[in-house]
Amino acid sequence: MTARANRLRWLVSGESAFPWLAPLIAMLVVFTIYPLVYNVWLSFHEYAPFKRRVEPVGLDNWSALLSDDRFWDSISVTFTYFSAMLIVQVVLGMAIALLLDSEQRGFGLLRALLTLTLVIPPAITGMMFLLIEDPEFGVLTWILERVGILDGTNPILATGSTALLGVMLADVWQWTPFMVLIFMAGLRSLPSEPYEAAMLDGATSWQTFRRITLPLMGKVIAVAVLIRGIDLFRIFDYMFVMTSGGPGTSTYTLSLYAWQQTFSFIKWGYGATISLVSLILILIIANLFILVSKVRW
Amino acid sequence: MRDSDRKRYLAKVVDDYVRRRISRRRFLSTSAQLGLGAAALGSGMGRPFWGYSPAHADDMLQPSKDVLDWVADVSKPFRGTTLKLATESTPPSNAINSQLKPYFEEASGMKIEIEVLPLEQVLQKLTLDIASQLGTYDLYYIDQSWAAFTSRDVFDPREQLADKPDLAMPEWRVEDFLPALVDGIARYEDRLVGVPYDIPIFIMMYRKDIWEDMGFEAPTTLEQYYEQAKAITDEMGPDMYGATGQMKSGHYSLECDWTAWLWGHGGSIFNSDGKFSGNDERGIEAMEYWTRLYQTMPPGVTGWTWDGQGQSIAQGVAASMMSWGEFFPYFDDPSATKVSGLMEAVRCPAPKRPLRTVSDTGYGEIPGVGHQGGSSLAVSRNSKNPDPAWIFMQWATCHDTQVLITALGGGTGPTRTSVYDDPRIIANNRVGPGTTRHLGVVRETIANDMGSEPDLPEWAELSNDTIPVRLGKYFAGDYGSAKEAMDDIAQAADKVVSG
Numbered sequence: 001m002t003a004r005a006n007r008l009r010w011l012v013s014g015e016s017a018f019p020w021l022a023p024l025i026a027m028l029v030v031f032t033i034y035p036l037v038y039n040v041w042l043s044f045h046e047y048a049p050f051k052r053r054v055e056p057v058g059l060d061n062w063s064a065l066l067s068d069d070r071f072w073d074s075i076s077v078t079f080t081y082f083s084a085m086l087i088v089q090v091v092l093g094m095a096i097a098l099l100l101d102s103e104q105r106g107f108g109l110l111r112a113l114l115t116l117t118l119v120i121p122p123a124i125t126g127m128m129f130l131l132i133e134d135p136e137f138g139v140l141t142w143i144l145e146r147v148g149i150l151d152g153t154n155p156i157l158a159t160g161s162t163a164l165l166g167v168m169l170a171d172v173w174q175w176t177p178f179m180v181l182i183f184m185a186g187l188r189s190l191p192s193e194p195y196e197a198a199m200l201d202g203a204t205s206w207q208t209f210r211r212i213t214l215p216l217m218g219k220v221i222a223v224a225v226l227i228r229g230i231d232l233f234r235i236f237d238y239m240f241v242m243t244s245g246g247p248g249t250s251t252y253t254l255s256l257y258a259w260q261q262t263f264s265f266i267k268w269g270y271g272a273t274i275s276l277v278s279l280i281l282i283l284i285i286a287n288l289f290i291l292v293s294k295v296r297w
Numbered sequence: 298m299r300d301s302d303r304k305r306y307l308a309k310v311v312d313d314y315v316r317r318r319i320s321r322r323r324f325l326s327t328s329a330q331l332g333l334g335a336a337a338l339g340s341g342m343g344r345p346f347w348g349y350s351p352a353h354a355d356d357m358l359q360p361s362k363d364v365l366d367w368v369a370d371v372s373k374p375f376r377g378t379t380l381k382l383a384t385e386s387t388p389p390s391n392a393i394n395s396q397l398k399p400y401f402e403e404a405s406g407m408k409i410e411i412e413v414l415p416l417e418q419v420l421q422k423l424t425l426d427i428a429s430q431l432g433t434y435d436l437y438y439i440d441q442s443w444a445a446f447t448s449r450d451v452f453d454p455r456e457q458l459a460d461k462p463d464l465a466m467p468e469w470r471v472e473d474f475l476p477a478l479v480d481g482i483a484r485y486e487d488r489l490v491g492v493p494y495d496i497p498i499f500i501m502m503y504r505k506d507i508w509e510d511m512g513f514e515a516p517t518t519l520e521q522y523y524e525q526a527k528a529i530t531d532e533m534g535p536d537m538y539g540a541t542g543q544m545k546s547g548h549y550s551l552e553c554d555w556t557a558w559l560w561g562h563g564g565s566i567f568n569s570d571g572k573f574s575g576n577d578e579r580g581i582e583a584m585e586y587w588t589r590l591y592q593t594m595p596p597g598v599t600g601w602t603w604d605g606q607g608q609s610i611a612q613g614v615a616a617s618m619m620s621w622g623e624f625f626p627y628f629d630d631p632s633a634t635k636v637s638g639l640m641e642a643v644r645c646p647a648p649k650r651p652l653r654t655v656s657d658t659g660y661g662e663i664p665g666v667g668h669q670g671g672s673s674l675a676v677s678r679n680s681k682n683p684d685p686a687w688i689f690m691q692w693a694t695c696h697d698t699q700v701l702i703t704a705l706g707g708g709t710g711p712t713r714t715s716v717y718d719d720p721r722i723i724a725n726n727r728v729g730p731g732t733t734r735h736l737g738v739v740r741e742t743i744a745n746d747m748g749s750e751p752d753l754p755e756w757a758e759l760s761n762d763t764i765p766v767r768l769g770k771y772f773a774g775d776y777g778s779a780k781e782a783m784d785d786i787a788q789a790a791d792k793v794v795s796g
Contacts, residue, residue, distance in 0.1 A: 246546025
């Protein structure tokens with residue numbers, strides 16, 4: 001009894017980490033663990049509209065996924081978007097970071113301006129690009145028509161082959177600066193000695209970048225890819241605002257599909273199942289990436 | 298004051314208000330002094346409530362005072378109550394929320410919180426509220442396509458009238474609502490899912506100046522409409538297109554356009570066996586017509602809902618549309634559009650083939666070229682304040698409030714028969730903001746051309762996803778033919794319906 005009381009006293013004393021961690025643990029339990037457990041529970045149930053209650057359905061929701069073409073379409077769209085955006089934003093982000101990595105006059109202002117896109121809510125960015133790509137008065141449409149890329153009959157966001165590209169444009173505009181800022185921070189922390197040695201050895205710029213910068217930046221790039229990749233996998237806002245998933249299903253992502261099933265059609269169980277699949281895919285991809293890129297936290 | 302003088306002055310007051318020469322407060326107080334809202338002002342119909350007596354005309358300083366007195370009287374036990382409603386941004390809701398609500402609040406001592414949201418968000422809030430049974434919202438704004446799945450979650454107003462005679466507004470009669478609207482919007486099986494609250498309905502609106510320049514008469518057949526639209530696009534495109542639409546993939550608006558062409562070609566969404574029939578011979582003919590008409594529309598049309606469609610007319614990009622009549626007063630407003638005074642409203646072109654009857658279709662579907670997108674207002678069974686909500690609902694849908702909504706809310710179509718004949722409404726029958734010069738066409742369309750979607754619990758999913766997503770794919774070129782697209786919709790729709 002005394003030992004138990006002592007242990008309890010120790011737990012709540014300043015010597016133990018528990019009192020300091022308790023608020024965080026409570027928040028994790030309330031906002032992460034409980035919703036996750038509830039979501040798993042929900043994936044084995046479904047809301048019965050006429051009975052006004054949630055009923056167990058066993059594995060029905062999971063087996064329904066296998067034969068749901070819309071689900072597979074949304075997986076395909078999500079992976080296409082995820083892969084394309086990661087590649088474009090990493091390449092473009094690195095290129096811009098290298099260009100801006102200078103102490104010349106005015107570059108500081110340019111770097112500061114880069115943060116502006118990050119503070120705009122994605123839904124607002126979506127609205128902006130909806131107007132920019134409008135077939136009647138959108139400036140991008142106008143330019144592309146003038147240079148002969150569009151012929152005026154196929155609106156960017158209402159044509160199956162271009163709608164996803166139209167949405168990607170908004171993402172690139174808003175989030176490439178995020179990559180730039182991370183890469184620039186990485187570039188500025190690199191040691192100068194390898195570069196001095198390369199210069200003495202007569203290495204070209206490309207050789208310096210490929211043999212020195214890229215290997216040294218590996219961990220920074222990996223962290224940027226991981227953070228951005230997780231974000232891209234959950235993409236929702238741009239599609240919701242710009243295309244509603246259309247035309248057809250050409251811009252329907254997993255998140256959008258899960259939202260629709262959950263909130264528009266009140267298929268809570270099915271929506272929860274799609275969300276869980278999304279979570280499982282993110283976990284697998286992220287952990288594989290961490291393993292391959294040898295990122296240490 | 299003689300009755301004729303009163304009417305003339307009344308018309309002037311309404312006109313002054315709509316032209317913004319006088320403030321809302323002055324309009325309301327002046328109109329109250331004139332006895333607005335009283336049937337005997339010469340409407341000739343049996344005005345349901347607050348019968349105006351010429352003998353007491355000079356004493357009756359506030360005709361709507363009767364309404365507010367009643368509100369004040371029955372609301373005594375409920376003072377301090379807060380009522381919540383989530384509604385689409387429609388003229389009635391906007392007029393109540395921005396202009397009329399304070400009068401109810403002042404009289405009743407209640408607080409009214411109205412959330413004005415896009416239609417799809419209203420559906421989410423409503424379905425979540427029904428599913429959770431939390432009673433977050435006391436009143437439901439129910440689009441006609443949701444009537445089936447909400448029918449058990451709201452009070453039937455006839456039961457409320459019978460069960461709570463002490464709370465019944467005198468002469469607030471269900472019979473005054475246009476019968477076609479009651480059947481098309483608010484009835485599911487043997488229950489009334491509230492009462493008709495607003496009635497956006499498809500009418501034909503066209504640029505009279507362009508039609509005259511081209512030597513055309515208003516189209517009377519669908520084929521004639523296509524020929525005229527094509528001629529205008531050929532002659533004036535790309536600066537002006539003959540027709541326009543609301544064809545955003547995956548959006549309910551696309552389904553609305555489709556039904557008008559489908560019904561107009563004698564087709565139906567379901568057959569009497571409850572199977573999807575949009576892929577039969579008439580359905581395919583309708584799709585082929587629509588595909589041709591689509592070629593006469595602006596290129597952006599597949600990215601627009603009704604907003605984009607209305608804008609394309611307002612900004613002078615398109616010359617005609619068969620769409621929601623409530624756009625018409627907006628078109629007539631010179632401060633908002635380039636087409637004020639140039640638009641004309643007529644009934645939709647006649648169907649190409651005889652319409653199917655309700656017995657030929659399934660789930661109460663009523664074919665007609667005048668697609669209606671009306672909604673009803675009902676008290677939620679989950680509400681913690683059903684009685685105060687019932688008082689508010691009666692006030693919001695009574696004759697007097699509907700007249701004010703129509704006058705203040707920009708000429709939206711009233712759902713009560715008596716409102717169409719009210720002198721304040723007739724007074725606005727001229728070019729300008731808030732015009733009511735299209736309401737005759739709206740009334741005729743409701744009586745003769747109105748098409749109503751089927752009532753089944755799965756309709757929300759079918760009309761918001763299954764059908765418009767695949768129609769969007771069709772117009773994006775993802776199907777080889779209209780037949781292939783409609784067969785795919787048939788397969789998916791029947792699967793949804795069969796569960």
